[in-house]
Amino acid sequence: MLTGDQYQASLDDGRATYFEGERVHDLPGHPLLGTVVRNVADGYDWLALKAVDGVSPVSGIPTTPEQLREKVELVHSAGMMAHVNYTSLMTLTTAASRLSHLGEEYAGRINAFVADAQERDIRVTQCITDAKGDRSLSPARQADPDAYLRVVDRQADGVVIRGAKLHITAASFGHELMVIPTKAMKPGEEDYSVAALVPVNAPGVKIINTTYAPRHEDLSGFPMSGQEHFPEGFVIFDDVFVPNDRVFLDGETGSAAVFAHSLGLWERLGGLSSMADGADLLVGYAQLIAEANGLDRISHVREKIAEMIIHATVVRACLEAALTHAETGVFGAVFPNELYTNAGKYTGATEYNTLVRHLHDIAGAAVVTAPSVADLDNPEVGGLARKYMSTKPEVDGEYRTRLFHAIRDLTADSYGGWKQVTNVQAGGGLYAQRIVTRKHYDLEAAKHAALAAAGLAGSQAGPSRGV
Ligand SMILES: Cc1cc2nc3c(=O)[nH]c(=O)nc-3n(C[C@H](O)[C@H](O)[C@H](O)COP(=O)(O)OP(=O)(O)OC[C@H]3O[C@@H](n4cnc5c(N)ncnc54)[C@H](O)[C@@H]3O)c2cc1C
Known part of the structure; x- marks a missing residue:
């Protein structure tokens, strides 16, 4: 290595x-x-x-849901570059097996490249x-x-x-x-x-x-x-x-589509788990800043945080379901379940703005106007800035200022703007997740249940005859 x-x-x-x-x-x-x-x-x-x-x-293919869970956590902790690399090599390995109908040439070249890349640890x-x-x-x-x-x-x-x-x-x-x-x-x-x-x-x-x-x-x-x-x-x-x-x-x-489809399987390894962690982070900041502002017992603030918790929990539940109901594909490799992964990513992306809106609503304008740490250290204004950034004896001015800095960085500045667009576009836009979710959802079972509930099961009269 x-x-x-x-x-x-x-x-x-x-x-x-x-x-x-x-x-x-x-x-x-x-x-x-x-x-x-x-x-x-x-x-x-x-x-x-x-x-x-x-x-x-981070090399090697997960073959059980437990290994998949471990791999998700490891690749996530190893950083973006390790994630991108792992996903690339797994994409190539998967594609090689799917191109076997074209003869040995391409698959042989791909497998040789993957072996060399792993050997060189590039x-x-x-x-x-x-x-x-x-x-x-x-x-x-x-x-x-x-x-x-x-x-x-x-x-x-x-x-x-x-x-x-x-x-x-x-x-x-x-x-x-x-x-x-x-x-x-x-x-x-x-x-x-x-x-x-x-x-x-x-x-x-x-x-x-x-x-x-x-x-x-x-x-x-x-x-x-x-x-x-x-x-x-x-x-x-x-x-x-x-x-x-x-x-x-x-x-x-x-x-031509073999590679993109192979990538899609592996890309989801990290996407959904970072979305679940990201939602928890927003909930954490909402609660911390509400406490620091003295608002954590106010009913409308509690309701907003409850709504954020529900969204974060639904995204995490999709991650858990995607891992628990993992599917087995080529070489016995285990992938997150497509339906729960795509529904989870879609929910995470579309509800992200609601979470950020509630956080900004609860936090106040200092998200974008809090003084810098250097201002707090300035001998002329620092003491006064700390005094007025403090809200009560147990909330230190610098502590609250730093909370605002974190919220700005995460949601309201250059990185925050990047995250907003990235949630929607990266890994294919929302449209792609809608298509995949629909494809993997059991629509026939839903129709069957609806007809049965209406007393129309087995009816030959509608377009869904005999469902
Ligand atoms: C931070 C970040 C990192 C990324 N990393 C990578 C990466 O490492 N590698 C990589 O290859 N890509 C990467 N992407 C690109 C990402 O996959 C694309 O942004 C995404 O697939 C959408 O493509 P686009 O940006 O060209 O938008 P467009 O394709 O222009 O889509 C914009 C909108 O138009 C709609 N649309 C486009 N064409 C049609 C059509 N023909 N009919 C109907 N609707 C249409 C889309 O559904 C979408 O709503 C990254 C993106 C971001 C934001």
Whole structure:
């Protein structure tokens, strides 16, 4: 396994990565992006402590619901990069088995790559979402044919790909980019039916980073985003050559969706559990700030917190149901139950705004106006700021100020805005979760129950004849 120091050194490979208009030549030394490098390096060192016989504890496939539960918790604790990597490698392993109908070639290449990636202990990020151009048009009908990533040249020893993959979590901080089609393709879209593994430093790869990381020198007012942040990468493939042994699909339109579907299974490993934890955090802050403000016994405040608790509990119940009713798929691998996972993610995302609204309503304006810790330490105004931020003898002014900082950071500032959008879009939008939930729900059983309750069971008179 790599050590944190070896990971840091591995990033010095000539990769073309940009931030706010400038190329970044030294990622670990960058004032903002360097924090990300240190977090990933710490994650490597943390995992090394948990290694068994030199093998990373986040490799391997869960084969029982108990193992799945352990894996969810471990991957969650190991940090975003470990989660993205685990999901990528499991996606490839799953896809390999599902591509066996195309012969041994692709599956063999994929399995060889996964074995090598695990051996080298590298990090692989997921490049699925294309620029997509006009959303009403298919890839082949776009005005700009590069709106979806495609093969622009086929050579004896490989292919040349062109396009862009957007919003890619931590793209600049991994070693390899897993490039896969974003959706199913139709005949005529052979050039868009391409999956490949591309090193981050491959010639022609350029990554523009964006981040919600706080820009303040004093990070004490940003207890969450100041400690950990993961930039998204706008990844451009400007005619990138990919040798044949790294091409995992090329032209088979009927199999283009295999990768995205495989990813969907594993992606849910972390999504729902972080949503359940996130909802509990909002409830915790609502109760803490109500207590600090002297409002925790006021009925309308208690009602709002009760409503928040109900939403948080429903999301956690979906997580529990998804793990308890886990399903077994290829190689005996166990996945969270699709119905409960998607219903839970949807509920978590759609109710998130209600939780945040109640929290802001209860907390008051100091969410966005509380003085900084440096102001509290200023010899001229600090004492007065502490005095007026205190609400009663047992509530210290700095304690209450710091609670407001945490609430602002989590819900009302750069990171808070990022979370709001991310809850809705990441892992596919709400529409996708509605479709999957509907697909896995037993609608026939519901119709049957409704007809039976109406005394119409077995009726031949309606469109649901004989249900
Ligand atoms: C923080 C963050 C991290 C992410 N990380 C990754 C990552 O690591 N890798 C990755 O590949 N992606 C990643 N994503 C991207 C994410 O998967 C997409 O944002 C999501 O799939 C939606 O795509 P989009 O943003 O292009 O929005 P759009 O596709 O433009 O969708 C916007 C809205 O339009 C609707 N819509 C779009 N097309 C149609 C249509 N034809 N008919 C009807 N309705 C339509 C959608 O349902 C949605 O409501 C990330 C996103 C975020 C916010």
